[in-house]
Amino acid sequence: DSGVTQTPKHLITATGQRVTLRCSPRSGDLSVYWYQQSLDQGLQFLIQYYNGEERAKGNILERFSAQQFPDLHSELNLSSLELGDSALYFCASSVRGITSGTYNEQFFGPGTRLTVL
Amino acid sequence: AQRVTQPEKLLSVFKGAPVELKCNYSYSGSPELFWYVQYSRQRLQLLLRHISRESIKGFTADLNKGETSFHLKKPFAQEEDSAMYYCALIRIQTGANNLFFGTGTRLTVIP
DSSP states (O other), rough: OOSSSOOEEEEEEOOOOOOOEEEEOOHHHHHHHEEEETTTTTTEEEEEEEEEEEEEEOOOOEEEEEEOTTSEEEEEEESSSOGGEEEEEEEESSSSOTTTSSOOOOOEEEOOOEEEO | OOOOOOOEEEEEEESSSEEEEEEEEEEEEEEEEEOOOOOOOOSSEEEETTOOOOBBBBEEEEEEETTTBEEEESSOGGGGGOOEEEEEEEGGGGOOOEEEEOOOOOEEOOO
């Protein structure tokens, strides 16, 4: 599958714990985006990386962090988990990281469903 | 700040009936607007973008800057149109490519 892949599919953990979500972008894409989808907030942009560097930041909590590695895969680390962190976390990728006057289409992964008990 | 509003969480129409999914936005600059769709058990995918002015799967959407709206329309709904629809924008002037989404509308087409 040459599309965006995310692991794991499902994650169940307890409050106070730390988890890592992984994303591999489409072949050739240099930029990775993380979004959180929760029942009350909808789909919210968290953070973007381009070729290993942070490009843009959205509503990402201080307890959350991310990075993009030299092979371009990305990890989203969520720590001191709370019940409210239960959500679907999507990763997306695009070839470039900026609009250059028009949108650079993002392609989405299947998501990781995180349940915090 | 930017905001995308989809007033309807749920929308049901009969097959063959017209459908309109509403989207309003607020942004002081020039946005680019999109509709994304998520069919059951599939990934979120781009349906259409306002600058292309295309009809995709029979859907069209016109950007109305006066009303700051970008409603999605289809004259005759089909069962396969049942899905979750998200309106989204990017802020072209900032150069940022990240999307701001509305809360989504779940469309159900009744056979």
